Structure formats: C-alpha cells, structure tokens
Amino acid sequence: MALSPQWLDELRARITLSSVVMRTTKLQRAGREWKACCPFHDEKTPSFYVNDQKGFYHCFGCQAHGDVIRWMTDQRGLPFMDAVKELASEAGMEVPAPDPRAARQAEKRASLVDVTTAAQQWFVETMQSPAGEKARAYLESRGITAAMSREFGFGYAPETKQALKDALKGFDERMLVDAGLRVEVEGKAPYDRFRDRLMLPIQDQRGRVIGFGGRILEKREGAPKYLNSPDTQLFDKGRTLYNLHRAAPASRQSGRIIIVEGYMDVIALAQAGIAEAVAPMGTALTELQIELLWRHVETPVLCFDGDAAGQRAAMKAVERALPLLRPSHSLRFVRLPEGLDPDDLVRDRGKAAMAALLDDSESLLDTLWRTERDAVPLRSPEDKAGLKARLLAHVDTIADQDIRALYRRELLDRFSAFAFPRKEWKGGGDGRRFGNNRDASAGRPQVARRDRTASRDALFAATIAGLARHPALVDRHHHALARLAQIDPKAAPAIDFLMENTESLERDGESPILLPDGLVAPPDETRFAFLREGTDPQSARDALAEAVSLLVERPALDAALAAATARFETDPEGAFAEQQRLLRRKREFDGRIGRMASERSAPAAPIDGSTRGAPATHDETTG
Template structure:
C-alpha cells in the first residue's frame, strides 16, 4: 500500500494533535501551545509541549519529537498502518487501496534521488577543483562565509555539454534525463542542462536533494541568469519552497518565516544570521506554497524586491492568498526601499535594520488598498469608481464569509474617506463660531433618564417597536441637526446592513449640513417614515427637556438602534455556521456574546448612574419613586 506525502499531509491537517494526545495524557493550555509532563520519561516539571498550528509535539527533556502518526506508533505502540487507519477513520478519510503503480513510482523516486545526490557530490567537488576557481571568486565577492557555503551545498557545473555521463557513469542515460540533469532534444541529441553555472541543490522537507538551481557567472546575451530543474517525478516547483528544510526549525524558534524572491536572497539572509527565510522557485507564490507557509506560522512575512517587478510579485501572492484566508491566517508584506532587494539592503544598512523592517510588515488589507489606489490616476469620478470596482473584485474572491464582510467594510470605509472627504462646514453658531462647529464640542454623559424611561427606551430596541425607535431617532436628529455628524458613521453602517431603513437614513446623511436648532431642515418632514406615533413619546423630543440632556438621551437611542442589532446579526451568522465550521463558529459566538454582555453592562452602568440622579432629583421635589404607576412611566418616556 503506497500512501502519498500529500495524502499523509492531509491526514495530519484534519486531525487535531492535542485532541489525540489528551486521550492518554493530561495537557494544560500555555499560550498557543499545550504543556504536560512528558509521557516518554519521568519528570516532575513539564517540559513536553504540543503545538497544533505546527502539528508536532516536542519534549525539551528527552528530545521526543513527532507528529500525530508518530505519537500513535511511539506512545500507543501501534504499527504505522494501524495508526494511519485509526486516524483516517477519525478524520473521515478513506485509506488508499494498495496501488502497484504508486509503489513503482515510489521506487522510481528513490532511484532518481540517488542520481541527484550523486550529481550534488560531483558539483561540490568541481567547485573545489581548478575549474571552480571563477565560481569561488564570485562567492568571495558576495561575502558568503565558508560555513554558509558548506551548509547550502554550493557547487559548480563545468562548461561541458557531455560531462555528466562520464561523472555519473553508474546511472543510465534515461535516468539522467528523467531526473532533469540532461536534456533530450527533438533531434535526438542529449546534453547537460547545467553548464558553467554556480550550482545550488534544492531539497525537500526531509533534506533530500530533489533538484538544482544554477546561476551564470558572466552575463551573456540570451542566457537566463538563473536556471532551475524542470518538473520531474521528484520535483514540483509549485509545491516546493527553497530552504524549507533549514527554515522550519529556525522558524520554530523565531515564530516567523520570511519569504523572499530567490534562493540567493535566502542565502544572503542566512549569511547575516536570519535563518528563517524561504523562497519560491521561479514562479509566483502558489496556493500550495501558501498552505506550507501557514503550517509553519499564521502570518508569513513576504519581503520582495523594491522595484516594480517585486511589488507585482507581492501583489500576485496577495491575490493568491485571498481565497484561502481563514481566521487567524494572513500575510504580512514588507516593501523594500525602491531599487533594493534584501541582499542590497543588508549591504547598505545591515541586519538590524532589516530585522526592524521585518518586525513591522504591512497587512494584506493595507497592501491591497495602497497598491490599487496607486495603480492608476484617480482624477475623475470614473477613475475613482474603477478603484472601488477593483477593490470589490478582490473582496469577492475571499471564500470565508466573515473575513469577506470585514474586508468589504474596511475597504469601502477607506474608499469613502478618500473619494468623499468631509467638507468644511459653513455653519455659524450663535457665538459666531465657524468651521467644524459641534465637532470641537464635548458631549459629557449626564444622568438624565428615569428608571421607567430607560426601561421603555430599551424595550424599543427590538421587535415591532424598532420602527418607532427609528422614527424617534430621525425626528430627534431633525430637531438637533448638530448631532447628525456625531452619529453619521454608525447610521451609515446601519443603512448598509439593513436596506429597510436605508430610505430613512440615507436622506439624512445626504443632507449632512449643520443647522441651528429650530431652523428649517433641508429634509422634508414627509421623507421616509412619518414622525413617531402620539402614543410613543421621547424625552429628547419634548419641549422643556434640557437640550444637553436631550442630546445624551438621543445618543443612547442611536446606540440601541445600531449596536444591538449588529451584534445580534453577527451572533446569528456565527450560529448558522456551526454545521460547516463548528470550532470557528463557536469561537466567534463566544467573542460576540462577550461583546454583547459588555454592551449590556455599559447600558446597565449608565442606568445606575441615571437612576441615582433621578432618585435624588425626585427626592428633592418630593416625588415618590418607589413604585411608578403606568401613567408616570408613560410620561417619563
């Protein structure tokens, strides 16, 4: 039975390691990880850790290390296939049937690895020989240390089309071609693929040589600067990251992985002491490579060249990542200074300066916004509309519903602030103040509502009474137009979420022009819904209410109108996702419930303050507050 590496990776990804281990070992949560006393040796202080994101366990005491399959074989004493079958049943996966073809393919891969390993040894020998003098001079000019040269396995391919058949005489010609070391031309001629190039081995996640990259030493017209092995049974460039074998353990220490454009950048960073860098291999970052990165860290940092090509590469990676985004997983993007690649930056500014850049990457959303904003002129309404269309086209590719909604809202907010900047008000108050007017005023919270009024107002936030509350808020904003700007963003969000109220709120927002209280509003009194019914009365609409107190009650009414429905809608959406994403939905539900409790607590705190003030006022006036009658409760509204 042949199990492909891809199938085994899928199995590991579907099973939560800590869940399996907790069946026999008690774990305690420690940040992002779990800890316990090691089950493989006796100890009194926990040194055994489990990391679900990276899907491995490790003991710092005895060195035990492995994935979920290794746990089943080493701790549970199961055979490999028995462990795989039990985990597959838990993950809902079918174990592939015995496949003679796959077994033959695995045998072929092993034979081809023998070819690439032998070629690597020969390239290293050529670098140390007389024919490698030019290559050694180039390495010295780059400032690479002897340790880095040995660690990364630098070699040299002589300028000879027929060198490999003699050097690797133990392998037949067909194997040399199939491994990518030789080229079979259409005319029947065969020749070495790599000639007069500085050679670098490309290794898989287990450190086995599976392909090569070669760099020319002298610039030649029509000759590619870099040349990689073609796709072979060993090597799939879209599923391989250069230096993954070394960067994985370094990343576990730093909690970071850096993605650069090419393998020479990787080596330059390693030479400067930054060992957690990887690179794609001659292609834009692929979906499979992004998933490999997310198995290492939740937010890989892309650090591409500062020229236009480098920024386009970063943007291509960003657009590849958008459909794959899931909670907690994204990309950070570092923009190198114009004209510099990471190697140049290290030479000019040093490793500490680069570390500082890597520590402050831009978010994926920031990168989308800045790239599209700067991509084309934005001098006309049509060009601005094109920017909005491009942004929304990116958003529509995001498959996760919550992330898509958040991206849409954030990008539309930025677009609105850019395309519709707030105009300076021409309103002039009684004191002659111009410009921002009420924006410079303070709005202190005051204890203004009675217990009965608060209960009545709160009851209007849901059910059929919500229409009355909306009408009351609209009427209140007509009476106090200076409050419209204070609440415009919340009301705009509400209009976007709820088309049923958009016809009432949008005319208010469109007429965002400060007026003196009592002046004629530019909004027709008959626009949208009618004024509140006579049997629903609001303190902020009654004559005789202190104006500042009325504004405070109006602010509470807006909060009840906007915030609570938004939380309830988000809770409903999280609950609806339980069947497809139980873990994520539960986490979102708990977060939203916490926010709702905080919101209710805030209202309760406000209520307590106001109740105390009301009671004091009632006591001073001789009013009995112990048991308000329906009549007094109604009048308090």
C-alpha cells in the same frame, strides 16, 4: 497495494495535523503547539498536545502518541487503508494503484534521491577543482564566506554537455533524465541541463536533495540568469520552498519566517544572522506554499523589491492568500527601498536596517488597500466606483465568513474616508456652505443663527401666552406639548404650569390662565396675529396649532440632523443625502417660524373687510 515510506511521508507533509484533530477535539493554542483534554482518557486538565511542525500528537497522561494516520485509525476507528484514502483525497494525492508498477515507481523515486545526492557531491567537488575557479571568484565577489558556501552546498557545473553523464556512469541515462539533470530532445542526443553555472541544491523538509538551481556566471544570449530543475517525481516547484528545512527550526526561535525572491537573498540574510528566510522557486507564491508556511508560523513576512515588479508580486500573493485566510493566519509585507534587494540592503546597510523594515511590516489588509487605492487616480465618480468595486471583488474571494465581513467593513470605512473626506460646516450649522475651517465664530452666519434662535424663543413665549388665553387648546394639544416639554427642558416649567391649571377653569368661556411673572418672557403682541386684538378666534386657534407643531418638530429635525452628521465617517454617501433632505426641511421650518414671528406682520383685517396698514413682508427674517 504498495504504499512506500516516501509516499506516506508526502501524505503526512501535505496534511496539517491540528486541522484534522480540531474536527472532533477542541484545541487551544499553547505557544507553538496546541493542547486539549485527552480524547483517549478522562481528565480535567489538558495533557494532550499536538505539534504541527513535528507532525505528531502526544498525551502525557495515557501516553497516546501518533501521526495524522494513527489519529484517523485510533480516534476515528477507520481501517488503515480507509484512513489513507480519506487523507489522500483531502491532500489531492492519488493512492498508488494496486499493481507492481506502483511499487516500481515508489522504488524509482527513492532511487532518484540517490541520483540527485550523487550529482550534488560531484558539483561540490568540481567547484573545488581548477575548473571551479570562476565560481569561487564569483562567490568571493558577492562576499559569501567559505562557511556559508559549505553550509548551502555551493557547487559548479562545467560548461561541457556530457560532463555530468561521464561523472555519474553508475546511473542509467533514463534516471538522469527523470531526475531533471539531463535534457532529452527528439532527434538529438541527451545533454546536461546545467552548464557553466554556479549550482545550489534544493532540498525537501527532510534535507534530501530533490532538485537544483543554477546561476549563470557569464551572460549568454538567450540564457536565463537562473535555471531550476524541471518538475519531476521528486521536485514540485509549486510545493517546495528553498531553505525551508533550515528556516523552520530557526523560526521557532525568532517567531517568523521571511519570504524573499531568490536564493542569493536567502543566503545573504543567513550570512547576516537572519536564518529564517525562504524563497519560492522563481514563481509567485502558491496556495500550497502559503499553507506550508502556516504550519510553522501564523503570519509569514513577504519581502519584495520596491520596484513595480516587486509590487506586482506582492499583490499576486495577496490574491492567492485571500481565499485561504482563517483566524490568526495571514501574511505581512515589507517594501524594500527601490533599487535594493535584501542582499544589497544587508551588505550596504547591515542587519539592523533589515530588522527595522521587518519590524515595520505591513498587514495584508493594508497592502491590499494601498495597492488598489494607488492603482488609478480618483479623478471622477467613475474612478471612485471602480476602486470600490475592486475592493469588494477581493473581499468576495475570502472563504471565512467572519474574516470576509470584517474585511468588508474595514475596506469600506477606508474607502469612504478617502473618497469622501469629511468636511466641517461653516456658519455655525446653518448647512448652507461646506468648508474645512473649524473657526466659525464670526461673521453673518453666526448672526443669522442668533436671529433664528431669537425667533424660536419669541414664538415659544407667544405660543404659551396664546394657550393661556385659549386654555381649551391645552388639552387638545396635550401630547404635543408633553413631547415638547420632554425634548426641550427650558420649555417644561411653562408647559407644566398650563397643564396643572386648566382643570380649574370654566371651559365654556375659555377664561384665560394668568401666567406668573418671569415664567416666560413677555411677548410682543403686535408680532403674532393670534395675540393681537381683533383676530378671528378660529384663525387664532389654527395659528396656535401650527405654532405648537413647529415648536415640537424643530428639535426633532435638529436631532435627526445630528444623527446624520455622526454617520458621515461610516456612510458618507447616505449621510450626505440625508443631511441635504433634513437641511431643506429645516430651512422650510425656519422660514415658517420667521413668518409667524415677523416684525412686519400686518395687523389683522377687521371683520368688515377693510384693510389697515401694509401687507406683511418677511424677507429679512426667513431662515
């Protein structure tokens, strides 16, 4: 079985070393590395370090050192090929078959690097020749300096279809096609893929040329503005990020990596002094590219144009990243002013303007919420339900359980606050009208509130006086009265006095308890039937039992209503329904209190059945 150095390098590049080590060893973040007590020898302080960027671990105590394959063989005890097979399965790679063809393919990939390297040298030389005058003029018009041109390897592909083949005569035609430099069409002679284009080399993390990007210099019908190499044995656009081999070292100084949309944006930022920028290969950011970025920084910053296309690209990146999220690893987003790309921004406004936008970047969660919130006007309950459904559908794609739960909570809180903005009660809490005005210090609602409070106070004084006249009822309602004393401190002294003095009375005659002056306000005995002379004793007892029940349950209703109101921000729908139910119950209780304390209560009917006075009305005192 032939495992070429190139294949093994690719395997190591696709696996995050710390994620493998963490399965058996507890790691702690130490700057840009991870540290732990060494698993290969006993120690009390950490001297074992893992560096994902460099792809190795090292112990400063016992000198253990190696890459991810060595970890599997030394720490896990696996044979070399078993370790390779397990890692290859995790990385989605096929282990080369044990036949001579696999060895030949590995050799071929290595030789293709020779082809792309030679092509790059020729493109650079051509741009410096008279044929490249047009390309040089274009770079000058874009403000790209000669130093930047050399740094990024700008070149030029001539317009003729066979120029590259003629220049690279030392390589077989097949190799030029396999490297993506020539196009093979059935029934036609092969021709150069890149013609009359400004050429940029695409390099892997080791700096080797694996493909090319070409920008058109003169607009032609049907010709794309940018043209990339096709996928080859060297180049996989879904796994490659332009300029990563330069941006990764720069990110260790700045602590960030910036993802922009195109090559020229990367180069413009580099020329402005922002060296940690990369670009995908003309497609939306892929899952593999996100994982690749997380090996270098925990929160890369995506920078998109402010137009609709840029926002669609941002949302696509959000959707790709959500299933991959893990603790401390996410994305941030920058929205550029509409009509400007990073190249325009730094040329027109300078590096400081770009730096300000980067410092004010938006979190992934904020981007998700803003995009979905603004996607459809919320004109109806159906629109609101649609927003909620979209948000929860995104949340359900998150694999990490803790992050999924936190996103669900945060997005539902934002949805509730936005779809059901909290409104203040008007009228001092009577619950009959909503409004945003906090000033309810005047007008009829406050008068109504005072009237209801006075009615409850009058009912309490009358109830205490009634129980003093019928002390046998104090023991019967002992638990209810004790609860009332607990929830209403103002009522406690009078209730305690009743309970302390019932033991000394003769129950048969229900001798009245004499209340001390000032314990409660003297009640108007004409307002309450159970205090008026001539009231049937059983009717008086029943009325007193209802009065005690009302006095106990009314504060409980107030507490329940306050609790429902406090939940309004986190659960507006449930809190609103609970408020309405409690308010209906509260109005019903206020009405019963009002009827019991009615100023127009009729005097009790005599035992002979005749009537005296007018029937009772309570239209002005009900809640």
